[in-house]
Amino acid sequence: MFLGRKEELSELENLYRMKKSSLIVLYGRRRIGKSSLIHEFCKNKHSHTFEGLEGEKTPAQIKHFCESLKEQLSDPMLHDTKFSTWHAVFAYITLKVSENKKIILFFDEFQWLAAGQSKLVSLIKYFWDNEWKKKNVMLILCGSIASFMINKVIKSKALYGRINFEIHLKGLKSFEAFEMLRKKRSIDETMRYLLTLGSVPKYLEEIDLSKSFEQNIERLCFNSKGIMVREFDRIFYNQFKEAKNYLAIIKYIKDKIRSKKEISENVKIKSGGGLKLYLDNLEIAGFVKSYIPFKYQKNSKLKKYRLSDNYLSFYFEYIEPNLESIVDYEIKGIYQARIKSSMNIWLGFSFERFCLTNANIISRIMGFESQVTGISPYFERKNERFQIDLIYTRSDKVITICEIKFQVNEISTKVIPEVERKCKLIKIPKGFTIEKALISRFGPDNSLRDADYFHHYVSVNDIFDEKYYT
Template identity: 30%
Template sequence: MFIGRERELASLNRLYESGRFEFVVIYGRRRVGKTALISRFIQDKKAIYFIAVESSVKQNLENLSRNILEYGSGISADTSFVSFQAALEYVFKLAENERIILAIDEYPYAARSSRSLASTLQLLIDKYKDSSKLMLILCGSSMSYMEDHVLAYKAPLYGRRTAQMKVRPFDFADTCLYFKNFADEDKALIYGIAGGTPQYLQQMDDRLSVEENIKNTFLNPSSSLFEEPENLLKQEVREPALYNAIITSIASGASRMAEISTKVGESTSVCATYLKNLISLGLVKKETPYGEKSSKRSIYTISDNMFNFWYRFVPENSSVIARGASDLAYKRIEPHLKSYMGRVFEEICSQYLWKLLLTGKSPVEFRDLGRWWGTDPRTKSQTEIDIMGAQDKSTALFCECKWTNEKVGTDVLETLTERSRIFRYETEHLFIFAKNGFTQGCMEKASAIGRVSLVTYSEILKELLGA
């Protein structure tokens, strides 16, 4: 089932319709759906698709040759080109007379097996770019390799690409398209535990409850998701044990560099290097209080929901899970789901605010959004704001997000009003997002104040899904 990726497909089709040589770099984390995107794009077009393997140059050359010859003759052939240059030049020449797509998937495997491949492509692009109608696609899951050896200034192919595309996990709206049978609240819960990675979403069954899905995947030793985070790290990094320890420390509450360093038993300089790599992989993000470009108050959080859920709950219950006691493991996890979903709900609310901005419905045309935390100078106490965003030096919005079963009362509105006054904006607009609505008193007070939007989860879902 292919879902979403409308913008990516539209971009690829625009490039295809140009009729001239195009060179597109597609990259992104494993499991994110890059191959599915390429397959969808080329399904009704003349294309040669080659997926490299982690093997010898001979094996990859034979596979590429077979794909090229099958395209040219329509039959399988045992003949192989003498070199990558001969094979690729044949395709460039073939495309002088017709529009052809050559998609090389998992390009890093081919490039590592043949160190001259990048230089060969550089040579052929420079030679044929003005005469060939080839659309060349290089795709890779090794983010660091694609960024350092394909996109970077010192890379042989630098300056040759006509477009690049970083494929990211789905947002909440797209994940909802996967599930027709889940109740609205369950859609948010599934997004919170599986994130937006297509391969993880496919492990979820909307005919079952959220509890059953958690038991069948995260709490089941035979499930592919049970060992997925550790297996993915083994594929991406050289020292998975230390990376694993760093992510575990963050999931268990260590968010500042000093705290992470202490928990894993390594220096801050060592941890900084590993954290930088985790950020490049899209697994961890570094946050600073909104409006501060660099700060000693910076924190690290796990950016992928599936990884966050797994590291938060699976390792501490691994002994129980290994013994097949999924019911007991879930019983331990269930009381913490509400607090766990707090940050997920903030993420969903942020996506709602971006949707309002992009459709011209936002009361504040903010430049960006973020969390803020720090000291309230009036009370000298620590406080935080779930989401805030500024339009300019005089106008901003402030938001509070509540994933609770109770209706939100006036106390929440009063607290947000007070916290917004830490900043001195002339015009403020307040948003309060609630899972289950608001008390009558809260609605009356919001109406009296003005410039307050009270938004329920069902209204968020309606806006995001266009229902």
């Protein structure tokens, strides 16, 4: 079932309707729905799809590409012709392209087609400039290794100024995830899936709508045949060549926000260009997010990093420590026996991570999205215990301090002293006003609302309201 992606489909349709060629680059992590998006877009259109083979060298890529050509084109010539170079393949494709009819060429898993090198990008530049650009071609280059797609394709000198549209495809919006579950599970249960598995369409497709959250997590994550048990290996080792160093960084920041200096000292990688490259690639891949401390500039050396992927966090916290029991001994009931008792606390931390990732939507709900100039957790070097979950700096001289709670009940007035203490400790610029916001699972109870303490309230129901996404 395909749903969502309305903005991306609309932009692609606009480009398709134009009577000229266009070059699109699409990237995003595995399972995020890149191929599904393009297949949906290509329905009832003249298109050809070619997919790269993971780990294969150029000759094997060309051979597979040509097999796809034979399947999609009824040309007897292809049965008697063997292409040995990409130049010959593209020259043949050029002969089949008509100036009078729009054609979509979709190169999926492009980083594998290119065998991890930039030579194919340069050749595409040649054919684009000299042939395809003049022939009403819509060329879509799609890849799951973000660092390659950004550094070797988008930022390449060969394609500079030629790309018409870039799509960094991310997870589904909250309300789309609810629709994907066909509204058969509650909003609260859907949120728990997002906090545990993330908003990756493929993962949500695996949910059995006749079973509860606990039953599904047991089946998907703590069963030897569960899809999420080995998913870490598929998405992580596919993304990085030097996986050992990336894994060391991820494991060090999985529980706590860390500075580059702290990471360097722990994983024994110099904090210069080497570590920066690792951190940049992790951030490009969507596994890690960096934050600038409140009141500091973007190039601040105080920048800190934290794990941003909910599934990876759940994997390291619960799946990896139990892998032997899950895979080797096939022990049943691990979730109930070992996980459930601590799950609510872990969901609280995951909800904080979710709110930081969705901070723009939350500011829209509170009505000041256009005034936001900075988004970050608040932390201090001298006092690591003092932290504010989320803080907005605004152009209208307001600092909005957010308290984030994922409790099973409505929030009572007991939260007020805790927030008051934080407000007194934070140092704000002169002339600024502090506003206080509560972001929670079920909102405030009557006593807290009557206390008129917070300026803003955001509940999970608000985050799932479609009107804030249009």
